[in-house]
Amino acid sequence: MHSLTTLLVASLATLALTKPVPQITTKGFSVTGTVAKPLPAYPVRLARVYEKYGKPVPSNIAAAAAAATETGSVPAIPEESDVAYLSEVNIGGQTLTLDFDTGSADLWVFSSELASSYTEGHAIYNPNKSKTAKKLNGATWKIRYGDGSGASGDVYTDDVEVAGITVKGQAVELASKVSSQFLQDPDNDGLLGLAFSSINTVQPKPQTTWFDTAAAQGLFAKSLFTVDLKQGAPGTYDFGYIDSSKYTGKITYTDINESQGFWEFTGTGYGVGDGNFQEQDIDAIADTGTTLLLMDDSIVEDYYSQVDGAEVDQQQGGYVFPCSAQLPDMILGIGSGQATIPGGLMSLGAVSRGSSSCFGGLQSNQGVGLSIYGDIFLKAVLAVFDADNKRFGFAPK
Numbered sequence: 001m002h003s004l005t006t007l008l009v010a011s012l013a014t015l016a017l018t019k020p021v022p023q024i025t026t027k028g029f030s031v032t033g034t035v036a037k038p039l040p041a042y043p044v045r046l047a048r049v050y051e052k053y054g055k056p057v058p059s060n061i062a063a064a065a066a067a068a069t070e071t072g073s074v075p076a077i078p079e080e081s082d083v084a085y086l087s088e089v090n091i092g093g094q095t096l097t098l099d100f101d102t103g104s105a106d107l108w109v110f111s112s113e114l115a116s117s118y119t120e121g122h123a124i125y126n127p128n129k130s131k132t133a134k135k136l137n138g139a140t141w142k143i144r145y146g147d148g149s150g151a152s153g154d155v156y157t158d159d160v161e162v163a164g165i166t167v168k169g170q171a172v173e174l175a176s177k178v179s180s181q182f183l184q185d186p187d188n189d190g191l192l193g194l195a196f197s198s199i200n201t202v203q204p205k206p207q208t209t210w211f212d213t214a215a216a217q218g219l220f221a222k223s224l225f226t227v228d229l230k231q232g233a234p235g236t237y238d239f240g241y242i243d244s245s246k247y248t249g250k251i252t253y254t255d256i257n258e259s260q261g262f263w264e265f266t267g268t269g270y271g272v273g274d275g276n277f278q279e280q281d282i283d284a285i286a287d288t289g290t291t292l293l294l295m296d297d298s299i300v301e302d303y304y305s306q307v308d309g310a311e312v313d314q315q316q317g318g319y320v321f322p323c324s325a326q327l328p329d330m331i332l333g334i335g336s337g338q339a340t341i342p343g344g345l346m347s348l349g350a351v352s353r354g355s356s357s358c359f360g361g362l363q364s365n366q367g368v369g370l371s372i373y374g375d376i377f378l379k380a381v382l383a384v385f386d387a388d389n390k391r392f393g394f395a396p397k
């Protein structure tokens with residue numbers, strides 16, 4: 001008899017294991033010219049010039065820029081076994097809890113356009129109850145994840161508030177269809193994409209993510225956000241600033257390659273426990289929307305070869321080990337530094353209530369060619385997603 005946890009963990013594990021890059025039909029993309037972007041307020045532009053040349057921003061300019069821009073913080077609440085993290089969002093006066101996802105670029109929600117049998121237990125968005133909703137005529141969207149999970153529907157624009165920051169005219173994608181995976185998770189009312197807008201699935205004209213819309217409207221003095229996830233406790237997403245109280249030591253940055261639309265970088269290698277560090281290029285993405293740490297089989301096998309009793313459990317869909325096992329730390333080389341994931345974070349907990357078998361936080365990426373540094377990694381660091389400088393940063397915490 002599978003407990004819910006097993007099903008959820010297994011389905012998400014399977015989901016995480018087998019949900020390769022959302023199948024975005026690139027052939028349909030047509031960038032019909034560029035929309036004139038409102039220029040950020042003058043002091044913001046001036047402050048950026050100083051920063052660009054590594055000069056301290058004069059206090060009067062910094063003060064003026066700060067006055068013209070916004071910052072905000074919103075809790076990231078873990079679901080059971082930390083399988084996903086949910087945050088509150090207000091759309092046209094309606095509050096939903098969404099899965100913020102740096103691995104996709106669609107803001108889509110459970111909506112009044114879904115059959116009511118699908119919306120049981122969910123908060124839904126109903127544009128007819130919003131004073132500021134406008135239909136985006138002719139626009140549709142359809143997202144697919146490798147495991148076959150996905151959703152589709154049509155599009156409105158509305159005022160979307162995240163972390164106290166309101167973006168007017170944000171594209172909101174209403175689900176009129178969702179796949180079964182999304183029905184197993186009654187608290188998840190949809191996704192808020194934080195990847196690059198180049199992989200947004202709206203047709204015929206792709207839309208921008210909430211973050212990119214806000215940045216284009218000049219709402220941030222610094223166009224960056226930070227992610228501070230915690231094991232079994234609320235963390236935060238912060239927008240427009242870095243809270244120095246959320247990390248220790250210094251932030252190490254690495255350039256990202258946004259050509260696939262992800263926060264993608266080349267890791268410098270890995271180490272298991274106090275074993276020696278293996279230098280190798282690792283094509284990785286930082287992904288809040290994936291529960292696990294997904295890496296090449298060779299690395300996964302190396303790690304579990306050092307865990308007594310670890311084995312692949314087909315039924316669970318990945319490596320399991322005795323919950324009594326002492327798990328080694330996982331070291332990930334990023335830029336000039338190394339992120340240490342303590343052994344205690346490398347488990348998702350018992351495969352089902354009362355079981356002495358635990359599900360591994362590190363699992364195979366099934367050879368998809370990308371390593372997915374998901375929530376297991378993000379619980380170990382303060383992560384900085386810096387769009388201004390096209391870089392990813394991390395610091396111990």
Ligand SMILES: C[C@@H](SC(=N)N)c1ccc(Cl)cc1
Binds near residue numbers: 022
């Ligand atoms: C980009 C993410 S899916 C997402 N975060 N929306 C991903 C890609 C490939 C694999 Cl194998 C697993 C996860």
Ligand SMILES: C[C@@H](SC(=N)N)c1ccc(Cl)cc1
Binds near residue numbers: 015099185288
């Ligand atoms: C597509 C992912 S979100 C992501 N891939 N980052 C997902 C999340 C939750 C459910 Cl229930 C099903 C699928």
